[in-house]
Amino acid sequence: MRANRVMITTPGPPEVLRYEPYELAAPGPGEALLRQTAIGLNYIDIQHRSGRYALPQYPAPIGTEAAGIVEAVGAGVDTLAPGDRVAYSSLPLGAYADFRCIAAERLVPLPAEVPDTVAAGIMTKGLTAHYLIFTTYPVKAGDTILVHAAAGGVGSILCQWAKHLGATVIGTVGSEAKAELARRQGCDFPILYTKEDFAKAVMELTHGKGVPVVYDSVGRDSFERSLSCLAPRGLLVSFGTASGPIPPFDLFRLNRLGSLYVTSPAFVTHTSERGELLERARQLFGALAAGILRVEIGRAYPLSEAVRAHAELEARMTTGSNILLP
Ligand SMILES: NC(=O)c1ccc[n+]([C@@H]2O[C@H](COP(=O)([O-])OP(=O)(O)OC[C@H]3O[C@@H](n4cnc5c(N)ncnc54)[C@H](OP(=O)(O)O)[C@@H]3O)[C@@H](O)[C@H]2O)c1
Numbered sequence: 112m113r114a115n116r117v118m119i120t121t122p123g124p125p126e127v128l129r130y131e132p133y134e135l136a137a138p139g140p141g142e143a144l145l146r147q148t149a150i151g152l153n154y155i156d157i158q159h160r161s162g163r164y165a166l167p168q169y170p171a172p173i174g175t176e177a178a179g180i181v182e183a184v185g186a187g188v189d190t191l192a193p194g195d196r197v198a199y200s201s202l203p204l205g206a207y208a209d210f211r212c213i214a215a216e217r218l219v220p221l222p223a224e225v226p227d228t229v230a231a232g233i234m235t236k237g238l239t240a241h242y243l244i245f246t247t248y249p250v251k252a253g254d255t256i257l258v259h260a261a262a263g264g265v266g267s268i269l270c271q272w273a274k275h276l277g278a279t280v281i282g283t284v285g286s287e288a289k290a291e292l293a294r295r296q297g298c299d300f301p302i303l304y305t306k307e308d309f310a311k312a313v314m315e316l317t318h319g320k321g322v323p324v325v326y327d328s329v330g331r332d333s334f335e336r337s338l339s340c341l342a343p344r345g346l347l348v349s350f351g352t353a354s355g356p357i358p359p360f361d362l363f364r365l366n367r368l369g370s371l372y373v374t375s376p377a378f379v380t381h382t383s384e385r386g387e388l389l390e391r392a393r394q395l396f397g398a399l400a401a402g403i404l405r406v407e408i409g410r411a412y413p414l415s416e417a418v419r420a421h422a423e424l425e426a427r428m429t430t431g432s433n434i435l436l437p
Pocket of ligand 1: 152153154155235236239260261262263264265266283284285286289328329332350351352353354355376377378379424425426427428429430431
């Protein structure tokens, strides 16, 4: 069948993205054909497009997350049927499309009360937030934690969930408007790290103690000062590098800085096993249903305008979850 998709023609700026028709084969064994209704826009898409995460060849498909309706299934698929509503966050790349085929085992059935737009905006960011605060460092009532890019996609969900768990949340943000949004999402102390030294502010807020955990998605520009925000034996969770890669680091410094821990966790390690994926998704949808998480879609771009979507995400103009509509 004829379908439409976005391809990365070569690594580079947003303009290397090309919206084009393509020929889609019927679903193979174990696959489902999806009519995609909403596609998640994620910072990792920029890293795939720019070449920061090199791809084996170009032109290359792009996108890891979408929601939609099953149109047909291939041989051996008995857990899904045409008409089912599903969502995913998964490799292989190729979510920027109106129709696509994908392994049925990567698909999560959607509860009736979760709209497709919200599902596409939350699978990657919500499941990431889930593993970060329940697995990587289990946040407890009484903790004071630091979340970078607190008004961003993952950051917005981290703030809401951690606040619900009883933590005090310090967050960094790039503008006054983002500070206000972060505050509404449970961030007790938004810090404008574009104007203020966030490490100094964290030490003042914690009366010199530091925090037990920093969730750092910014990378190069924040890494050093994130370390200096930690209490002895604290954990730096470096889960993203929006500002660029972190330079090589002498491990012995962790000893000198107070027996610190650093980890660089990956989404795939926490969602590749199907039982784990479904359990994390169940808890995520449960948190939405219970009103613990409120996900408002910031910007919705036509899929054909992926170039504009990338330019705005990269320019720090977006907040929360954003989507592309086929
Ligand atoms: N390891 C994992 O499992 C995993 C999973 C999902 C996402 N991630 C990572 O988590 C991060 C957040 O992803 P997201 O999709 O939710 O994006 P996002 O937070 O909505 O967008 C990135 C934000 O980073 C901040 N930022 C700071 N310095 C920046 C710079 N130099 N250039 C651009 N942005 C900068 C900006 O917020 P301010 O203006 O407020 O500074 C910007 O809005 C990304 O680094 C992503 O790769 C990792």
